[in-house]
Amino acid sequence: MLKRIALLIVTAMAMFGFLAVGPAAAAERAVLGGGSGILLGGEAMCTLTTIGHDNAGRLVGITAGHCGEPGMAVEAPDRQDLGVLGHMVAKSRELDYSVIEFDASRVTPVNRVGNVTITGIGAPASFPAIVCKEGLTTGNTCGVVWGDLLQSNETWTQMCVIEGDSGSPVVLGTTLVGMVNAYVGFACLGPELGTNIDVIMGDINARGGAGAGFRPI
Structure with missing residues (x-):
């Protein structure tokens, strides 16, 4: 009887261990589109104009140029727990726009x-x-x-x-x-x-x- 009980315990532990090391849940993504709030450089609060792909397949967005400077990290102001979602990579002072390159693994783009x-x-x-x-x-x-x-x-x-x-x-x-x-x-x-x-x-x-x-x- 003791051997059977021990066998049941070992089997249960093995099953628990298998479940515990199973595939991890997919990381949560930020949902962003034209009209979403964005935080640049941890300070400037602005709004994303639009999001989409360029001719190289990069996930990029546009916002106002005066919101920051190239190199600044971009986060979601209401979901900073999701971390850095991308960086400002280009800017025009004359036309007051900037380009953001997003990490496609961290962002779900939407059109509404x-x-x-x-x-x-x-x-x-x-x-x-x-x-x-x-x-x-x-x-x-x-x-x-x-x-x-x-x-x-x-x-x-x-x-x-x-x-x-x-x-x-x-x-x-x-x-x-x-x-x-x-x-x-x-x-x-x-x-x-x-x-x-x-x-x-x-x-x-x-x-x-x-x-x-x-x-x-």
Whole structure:
């Protein structure tokens, strides 16, 4: 009887040990898309404009240039436990955009965040169209397009934006037409000023490297 009991104990321990060293659960990923909040360099809170793949297959995203400097780590502000998700790799001060290269093993890219869905990239919107954005701070807001008031690279709208919304995707329906860069005068009262996405993509393609040939998810 004692031998049988011992055999049962050894068998149970062996089974437990087998289960304990089984395949580990897959690491949790951050879900990111145009409109997701991002944290750069552990300090700057901004919004991702869009995410997708470039012509080299890299998972890349776009945000406002003034949010950080190349080399800065990118995290999800509400899920810092997931660690570093990527790094800023390029920046244009003139057009105020930056390119982020994400670790594809840590990020699940999506084309819808909140009330904004991105299915493609298009030309700037014109008066009196209504465009919308999804931002880290003010969420989903919409407003009339005033148009190109200063130069062909920028479009002014009447959307509500404040700090943290920098980089937010500006969409006409489901077409990405711009990014949020600033507001004039007072937050949510003065007009929003943003760079046209076709200009940004043209500059990225001309420079080559990360982001060239970008295609949104």
